[in-house]
Amino acid sequence: MTALFVDRLWAAVREKGSPVVVGLDPRPDHLPPPFAALADSDPAAAVTAHHRTLLDVVAKHAAVVKPQAAFFEAMGPPGSIALADAIECARERGLLVILDGKRGDIGSTASAYAEAWLGKSGYPRSDALTVNPYLGEDACRPFLDVAKERGAGLFFLVKTSNPGAGLFQNHGAPPLAEKVASQVAAWGRELTGASGWSSVGAVVGATRPEELARFRELMPETPLLLPGFGFQGGKADGLGAAFNSEGLGALVSASRSILWAHEREDLAHLPDWEQQVDAALGEMVEQVRPLCGSGR
Amino acid sequence: MTALFVDRLWAAVREKGSPVVVGLDPRPDHLPPPFAALADSDPAAAVTAHHRTLLDVVAKHAAVVKPQAAFFEAMGPPGSIALADAIECARERGLLVILDGKRGDIGSTASAYAEAWLGKSGYPRSDALTVNPYLGEDACRPFLDVAKERGAGLFFLVKTSNPGAGLFQNHGAPPLAEKVASQVAAWGRELTGASGWSSVGAVVGATRPEELARFRELMPETPLLLPGFGFQGGKADGLGAAFNSEGLGALVSASRSILWAHEREDLAHLPDWEQQVDAALGEMVEQVRPLCGSGR
Numbered sequence: 090m091t092a093l094f095v096d097r098l099w100a101a102v103r104e105k106g107s108p109v110v111v112g113l114d115p116r117p118d119h120l121p122p123p124f125a126a127l128a129d130s131d132p133a134a135a136v137t138a139h140h141r142t143l144l145d146v147v148a149k150h151a152a153v154v155k156p157q158a159a160f161f162e163a164m165g166p167p168g169s170i171a172l173a174d175a176i177e178c179a180r181e182r183g184l185l186v187i188l189d190g191k192r193g194d195i196g197s198t199a200s201a202y203a204e205a206w207l208g209k210s211g212y213p214r215s216d217a218l219t220v221n222p223y224l225g226e227d228a229c230r231p232f233l234d235v236a237k238e239r240g241a242g243l244f245f246l247v248k249t250s251n252p253g254a255g256l257f258q259n260h261g262a263p264p265l266a267e268k269v270a271s272q273v274a275a276w277g278r279e280l281t282g283a284s285g286w287s288s289v290g291a292v293v294g295a296t297r298p299e300e301l302a303r304f305r306e307l308m309p310e311t312p313l314l315l316p317g318f319g320f321q322g323g324k325a326d327g328l329g330a331a332f333n334s335e336g337l338g339a340l341v342s343a344s345r346s347i348l349w350a351h352e353r354e355d356l357a358h359l360p361d362w363e364q365q366v367d368a369a370l371g372e373m374v375e376q377v378r379p380l381c382g383s384g385r
Numbered sequence: 386m387t388a389l390f391v392d393r394l395w396a397a398v399r400e401k402g403s404p405v406v407v408g409l410d411p412r413p414d415h416l417p418p419p420f421a422a423l424a425d426s427d428p429a430a431a432v433t434a435h436h437r438t439l440l441d442v443v444a445k446h447a448a449v450v451k452p453q454a455a456f457f458e459a460m461g462p463p464g465s466i467a468l469a470d471a472i473e474c475a476r477e478r479g480l481l482v483i484l485d486g487k488r489g490d491i492g493s494t495a496s497a498y499a500e501a502w503l504g505k506s507g508y509p510r511s512d513a514l515t516v517n518p519y520l521g522e523d524a525c526r527p528f529l530d531v532a533k534e535r536g537a538g539l540f541f542l543v544k545t546s547n548p549g550a551g552l553f554q555n556h557g558a559p560p561l562a563e564k565v566a567s568q569v570a571a572w573g574r575e576l577t578g579a580s581g582w583s584s585v586g587a588v589v590g591a592t593r594p595e596e597l598a599r600f601r602e603l604m605p606e607t608p609l610l611l612p613g614f615g616f617q618g619g620k621a622d623g624l625g626a627a628f629n630s631e632g633l634g635a636l637v638s639a640s641r642s643i644l645w646a647h648e649r650e651d652l653a654h655l656p657d658w659e660q661q662v663d664a665a666l667g668e669m670v671e672q673v674r675p676l677c678g679s680g681r
Contacts, residue, residue: 114494133507159490159497165507169465193517194455194487195547198410201455211429211461221489223519223542227549246519251491253523260564261557268556 093282094216094242095290095312099337101152101185107374108336108381111147112189112316112344113140113156113175117164121351121362133167140175143348146363148182150370155316155342156215158190176213186215187314187340191246193221195228203235217242219292219314222269233276233289242288242312245273247304250294250317270307277311286310286337295341298327305330305338313339318373319346325376336381343373389578390513390538391586391608395633397448397481403670404632404677407443408485408612408640409436409452409471413460417647417658429463436471439644442659444478446666451612451638452511454486472509482511483610483636487542489517491524499531513538515588515610518565529572529585538584538608541569543600546590546613566603573607582606582633591637594623601626601634609635614669615642621672632677639669 092100102108117132120139128135147154156179161172179186192202204210206218220232222245229245236243248258248266258266270291277287287310293301295315304313313331317323318341331339346353350369351362359365388396398404413428416435424431443450452475457468475482488498500506502514516528518541525541532539544554544562554562566587573583583606589597591611600609609627613619614637627635642649646665647658655661 116493157490157494157497159488159494159501162501162508163497163506165501166462166465166469167507169462173462191490191517192455192487194453195545197412198453198455201453201459205455205458205461210459211463212458221487221517221519223517223553224545224547225549225552225554227547228545249491249520249524251521251523253521256521256568257519257561257565258521260561265553265556265561269553272552 093240093280094236094288095282095286096284097216098153098185098242098312099284099286102337102340105150105152106381107150107152107377108332108340109151109370109374109377110153110155110187110314110340110342111151111347111370112342113154114344114348115140115160115164115171119349119352123362131167133164133171136164137171137174140171141178142363143366144178144182144184146366147370148184149367150374151184153185153187153340154179155187155189157344158188173212176215180213185217187217187219187242187244188215189219191219191221193224193228195224196231199228199231200235203232207235207239207241214239215241217244217290219244219246221246222272226272229276233279236288237280242290244290244292244312244314245269247273247291248293248297248300250296250321250323254294267303267307270304274308274311277308281310286312290314292316293331295323295328296321298330301328302330314342315339316342319343325380329380332380341377341380347373389536389576390532390584391578391582392580393512394449394481394538394608395580395582397479398633398636401446401448402677403446403448403673404628404636405447405666405670405673406449406451406483406610406636406638407447407643407666408638409450410640410644411435411456411460411467415645415648419658427463429460429467432460433467433470436467437474438659439662440474440478440480442662443666444480445663446670447480449481449483449636450475451483451485453640454484469508472511476509481513483513483515483538483540484511485515487515487517489520489524491520492527495524495527496531499528503531503535503537510535511537513540513586515540515542517542518568522568525572529575532584533576538586540586540588540608540610541565543569543587544589544593544596546592546617546619550590563599563603566600570604570607573604577606582608586610588612589627591619591624592617594626597624598626610638611635612638615639621676625676628676637673637676643669
């Protein structure tokens, strides 16, 4: 029996010394120069070639990657082969994989999504999946069942990183996002690991430092996935409330600021895209370091 | 320039004389007997072979099919090829395609989902996509933009068909689902067709006849997709509030009661699975007929 997701997660974060997650948002039109020609003729093959070297660089700094299903889907069926390859290659390099699909449906359809990404399907197994909770308890239950059975993790959307997230997520009193947070905490108590943390996580935008303390209070044992660092404006200042004194409790995710490092003027002096990614990721790790083990 | 989705939709419903939608939820373990052996060795190929004949039967009765992305994903990358084939084959038979993906994300990721299914991608274009609105206005905007550009349709989840839908969808006052409904109606006014109806639709469970009048009041020009007819317990009685006097306004969707007609005892007397599907679908069309042109 594999360890629970959350125990594997914190072990990996401790080993790498960083809670940084790299989002894989493959955009053939933004690949570094060596892949541009191939991207024109066979975008999915270009993405796969890019990932194989990229993941070597990523694995030096980060414990976790987060493939974004949408960008693979936009490449059509060849994109699904590129996604399977990315998951496989990440796992070969010892990286944990959070599949960012924001899936959600009911009954046997929800089970099918959970099995597709966390269970037995034609895709290599991911370690965790992001899930949209709008459809309710019974709709989220099949995801919980599969996660339990497979030792996998889930990250339910609670408060997303976009400026307009509040339209529905702040509706009512308490705001809907707080109601979802309480429910996520309750679900989490069914999947508590040896560390006391749960394998049921929550997504809260890294762009919302002012709300983190409240969400941490509502979800004391819930790993928080904080996307939107970097390009979307999220900064390390203020993310501290998500971490405990050992530097555990949250993952900080960035995508474009790392993947497209070759487009960054401040890194243009470096000789190739691998060194640009390496520098961008090293810089992010340094920015995030004060959050970890800072005695909070 | 293609006609707006909603104008194509009502023209097709009128031509077929029925608002019935058949959900394509391919489950290799539930395929009719002729496909069982192939389903063991190559599930996606078995599904494709099944669909090609199934869609001939479906096209006799229905104007619209609704492939369910989850079940294709559960087959891994070969499932994505089977999905592309199903979309293509449906369109070749003159069927409109609503891709049931319940997708939702922010910014460029939302655009990638919209382009994947409604725009230019490796998949044949679907006519409409189901979208989860939890992430807010700015997150739904890229879907609206692509739908506008491509003459496509959207169906936002408002109130789903599962028993526990109310946990979050009824939160607050007014209930969240009503707030979402009002927003969907507002978005819809940006995509109004020649018929006065909008290409922006809403999903409301066929299991909720008691709530339909209220949602129709909040969304007077919104096509309603009513899933859950048949297997989930939805019946024609009480769905009338969703239709106007011309029999337009809503689509009634069933999946398992049609797809798995060969497993139904009441149809066991028929000689083969095609005739069983034909009978199941003919029966559903008859059940739904009173909703159309009934002078409401």
